[in-house]
Amino acid sequence: MIRKVLVVDDDMxxxxxxxEGLKRYDETFSVLTAVDGLDAVDQLKENTVSxxxxxxxxxxxxxxxLLAYIMEHYPEVPVIIMTGYSTPEMERSAWEKxxxxxxxxxFMINALAxxxxxxxxxxxxxxxxxxxxxxMFLQLVEMEEKTCTIRLVSKGSGELGILFFRQGELLDxxxxxxxxxEAAYEIFSWEQVSLSIQNSCQQKEKRIHRDxxxxxxxxxxxxxERRSRKEALPAKEKGEQKGAxxxxxxxxxxxxxxxxxxxxxxxxVEDIYEDEAWEGLIQEFRxxxxxxxxxxxxxxxxxxEAASDFIILPGERPTVISVNPKCPRDRxxxxxxxx
Amino acid sequence: MMKALFRQILEIEDVQGVSLISFxxxxxYQEDSGVFTRDAEKSGVWGRLFKAxxxxxxxxxxxxxxxxxxxxxxxxxxxxxxxxFAPAAMVRMNCDMLLPALKRKGKFKGLRGFFRKxx
Numbered sequence: 001m002i003r004k005v006l007v008v009d010d011d012m013x014x015x016x017x018x019x020e021g022l023k024r025y026d027e028t029f030s031v032l033t034a035v036d037g038l039d040a041v042d043q044l045k046e047n048t049v050s051x052x053x054x055x056x057x058x059x060x061x062x063x064x065x066l067l068a069y070i071m072e073h074y075p076e077v078p079v080i081i082m083t084g085y086s087t088p089e090m091e092r093s094a095w096e097k098x099x100x101x102x103x104x105x106x107f108m109i110n111a112l113a114x115x116x117x118x119x120x121x122x123x124x125x126x127x128x129x130x131x132x133x134x135x136m137f138l139q140l141v142e143m144e145e146k147t148c149t150i151r152l153v154s155k156g157s158g159e160l161g162i163l164f165f166r167q168g169e170l171l172d173x174x175x176x177x178x179x180x181x182e183a184a185y186e187i188f189s190w191e192q193v194s195l196s197i198q199n200s201c202q203q204k205e206k207r208i209h210r211d212x213x214x215x216x217x218x219x220x221x222x223x224x225e226r227r228s229r230k231e232a233l234p235a236k237e238k239g240e241q242k243g244a245x246x247x248x249x250x251x252x253x254x255x256x257x258x259x260x261x262x263x264x265x266x267x268x269v270e271d272i273y274e275d276e277a278w279e280g281l282i283q284e285f286r287x288x289x290x291x292x293x294x295x296x297x298x299x300x301x302x303x304x305e306a307a308s309d310f311i312i313l314p315g316e317r318p319t320v321i322s323v324n325p326k327c328p329r330d331r332x333x334x335x336x337x338x339x
Numbered sequence: 340m341m342k343a344l345f346r347q348i349l350e351i352e353d354v355q356g357v358s359l360i361s362f363x364x365x366x367x368y369q370e371d372s373g374v375f376t377r378d379a380e381k382s383g384v385w386g387r388l389f390k391a392x393x394x395x396x397x398x399x400x401x402x403x404x405x406x407x408x409x410x411x412x413x414x415x416x417x418x419x420x421x422x423x424f425a426p427a428a429m430v431r432m433n434c435d436m437l438l439p440a441l442k443r444k445g446k447f448k449g450l451r452g453f454f455r456k457x458x
Contacts, residue, residue: 012383035382059381284384284391285400288407291379292420295403303397329399330427337401
């Protein structure tokens with residue numbers, strides 16, 4: 001399970017340097033970036049983040065305000081402070097406010113990476129399980145009256161979710177920008193998951209007021225209802241059903257299906273594949289979108305003056321379509337962004 | 340002067356704003372209906388985007404609420420904000436027509452423009 005580390009700093013040079021330096025750990029965690037506290041809050045809402053590493057002095061929302069926000073809204077997310085203006089008072093204040101690490105600039109990138117990896121290990125101190133159906137396992141957690149934080153990744157869509165248990169009672173859930181019961185329904189509708197267990201639960205507030213059995217049954221009911229509604233609707237309307245949870249990832253197979261339905265010929269498509277190398281650019285598109293309130297990124301057409309152009313579709317692993325520059329560009333974009 | 344250059348694009352149906360931003364992320368020219376915020380410029384979000392684009396000639400982005408057409412020019416990147424139903428091909432064509440004029444503007448900027456021979 002690749003975890004996401006959010007690095008926050010208004011010093012772009014520093015941010016790029018940290019991002020570059022941490023690339024060699026990309027099999028353990030990926031790096032998201034934010035330019036200040038408010039940008040970080042947006043990232044936290046959109047992503048399931050495992051750790052935040054933040055500078056203190058930043059415009060709009062500084063590191064201490066961000067730390068306080070995380071402690072209140074995402075208490076399970078550990079925060080590491082990095083600062084160039086360290087004083088003993090600031091360091092003490094950071095610990096008191098709940099930071100799990102404090103690192104003074106300048107620092108060796110390996111020292112930061114080591115701190116991150118050590119903190120990440122705590123996320124799975126209760127073990128990990130792969131390719132299982134979550135229902136049975138979670139009922140066991142309830143029966144055994146476990147206190148834990150469970151992080152799950154859907155095998156189908158790659159979405160991440162978190163469940164918070166205190167003495168077997170499901171307190172809260174988070175997934176795909178949802179919280180509480182709605183998030184739990186979403187997580188329990190995933191067919192197969194990989195999960196990691198942390199033997200502690202920082203979440204205090206109880207947002208789920210139904211018992212686990214009832215939540216599981218309701219999730220199944222919604223899943224069945226969604227499936228039968230989808231079967232009854234023509235293809236184009238499937239994604240527009242109000243309230244339905246959309247599978248946001250267009251896999252290469254799904255793209256092939258869509259293109260074969262809408263385009264008689266090849267439509268100038270040369271190849272369709274998954275490529276993580278585009279993730280950084282997509283992240284920047286999303287960041288711009290938050291500033292101009294553009295909403296969710298659906299699709300992008302990129303011309304790099306090469307023999308082929310590219311259509312990129314967001315997802316845990318972005319789907320990339322290499323196309324002939326003479327392809328029916330606008331029709332392709334319209335079809336894929338509506339899918 | 341710039342406004343006259345961009346008028347044709349701004350008059351296309353559902354085009355909501357035009358901005359010319361240097362490769363370093365500084366706004367050179369902007370005409371919009373409140374889409375581009377000062378926060379975006381201050382945060383360095385444009386500079387980061389352009390760096391990540393690594394010299395990309397053009398990009399057409401579809402979001403939930405709007406579309407962005409981004410085109411490389413000699414001065415920086417031209418960004419056109421459009422509604423979802425704007426005629427994108429028309430916008431691209433107008434940008435193609437605009438680029439030579441923009442190139443001339445860039446050429447006479449600063450001291451070179453100052454020492455330019457009068458006609």
